[in-house]
Amino acid sequence: MTQNVNQTLPELPQPEAPLSVVLAGGGSAGHVSPLLAIAAAILLRVPEAAIKAVGTRDGLETTLVPAAGHELVFIDRIPLPRKPSLDLAKLPWRMRRAVATAKKILQDARADVLVGVGGYVCTPMYLAAKSLRVPIVIHEANTKAGLANKVGARYTTYVGTAFAATAIRHAHVVGMPMRRAIAALDRVQAQSGARERLGLEVGRPTLIVTGGSLGALRLNRAVADSVEALAAAGIQTLHITGKGKAVMRADGSLLTAALYRQVEYVDGMEDVYAAADLLLCRSGAGTVSEVAAVGLPAVFVPLPIGNGEQARNAADLVQAGAALLQPDAGLDGPWIQDNVIPLCLDESRLTRMAGSAAQLGIRDAAERMADMVLAAAEMPNQ
CATH class of the missing domain: 3.40.50.2000 (Glycogen Phosphorylase B;)
Known part of the structure; x- marks a missing residue:
């Protein structure tokens, strides 16, 4: 008796990447450019790493991230009002919803580490990562640290800054991650x-x-x-x-x-x-x-x-x-x-x-940030 060779074979599980990194930030080139430079440096260290970026639907990341070959997912912008307003009254509800979305992103990616470069999307991502015990790595590009990164810096010791004058917890001066064509x-x-x-x-x-x-x-x-x-x-x-x-x-x-x-x-x-x-x-x-x-x-x-x-x-x-x-x-x-x-x-x-x-000048900032990522994920340096 012959067997049916057209039977559907069971789907084999896909091998997991040796390192899964979620990078959050966007809106301006000042956030997206270092994010992409860090991603490139990580892939030089761990070529099989899985990279996923998180941004908003109206930032430069919508074109720059896919052009760099990375998956991009979205989260709602959560401005942090500094004065009493209707937006401030809505903040707790918006934040709970955004954190729930952020948790799902991290869980779906099986993230080993979250890298944040600042911007509206980072606060809920940092809160979600803390809740899920996903290690956090932060890069702060400005001399005056952004509010989101100040929040995130409470939950990690892996904080890189572009400038020595930047006042933020656990700061380590690493420089500004930039494209290799410029750095070299x-x-x-x-x-x-x-x-x-x-x-x-x-x-x-x-x-x-x-x-x-x-x-x-x-x-x-x-x-x-x-x-x-x-x-x-x-x-x-x-x-x-x-x-x-x-x-x-x-x-x-x-x-x-x-x-x-x-x-x-x-x-x-x-x-x-x-x-x-x-x-x-x-x-x-x-x-x-x-x-x-x-x-x-x-x-x-x-x-x-x-x-x-x-x-x-x-x-x-x-x-x-x-x-x-x-x-x-x-x-x-x-x-x-x-x-x-x-x-x-x-x-x-x-x-x-x-x-x-x-x-x-500092030319190897992206590589320094990649080293932080591997350390936070408890991976040996490649």
Whole structure:
């Protein structure tokens, strides 16, 4: 009697990953970029590790995390109101619901460790991890620690910070996790190729201006008022205006000038850092950390909102002589002519600034965070 070879075979259990890591955080590039850098460093240590990211449905993580090849799941944003309001009255109910969702995420992932980088999703994830006894690892990118990470730091001793000035429990300075293309950048070796890719002359003094992906109106206006003076000094300028922020003339035409090129966005900041002799930019934590890591002189114009964290981010580099700092309200065409143009032409000063920046830069922050993850999960270092 023959057997039916078409019988359905029982489904075999899938082998578990040697390490399951859930990473939480999102909203801005300042959270998503270090999250992805940590994930990449973990996979270098443990290639078979299972990685799952947790974010919100309206943050940059919705595009950046899948593009990096990682699974992304969502949790409701839970703002933590600091003043009496309707949102504060709703907070306990919202938090209970979010913590329940967070527990299910951790349980479904069979998480060995939770890594949080800050943002609205982290508070319920930290509370859920504590309840389930899942080890917690935290990275705080700013000099003023966020409220969510302050909550999480109560439940772990594995807390990495980008800056020594950050006040948070159990802080260990590890630097800012960043993409390998930036962390390993040799500016001198990469400069010629980077300038060619960006449409710049190889041998000319080069100023690059960026206000980040969203642009900065103050920087854009000040540079627009300076293009003729920059060109007269022999300086070429690449102006990254921000998406949708092209700089126009009064007649509605695109601003053009000798030795001046504007683009809305550059995909790959490593080319920007390699091509520039001097960077004029905001002083977000990521930018400050990357500038230091690659040894690039900078003029920082802190964003004039919040509690002054952008100025604090830049303080160490400014004090070391690696950067200048100019308040937003004081940045205009004449200031650029009096300060940026002479600096951009002073090769010896730029060399000294680059060296001072590099002495403060940390290139292996992602690897340091990966080591924390393995330690928290009680895995041998790979």
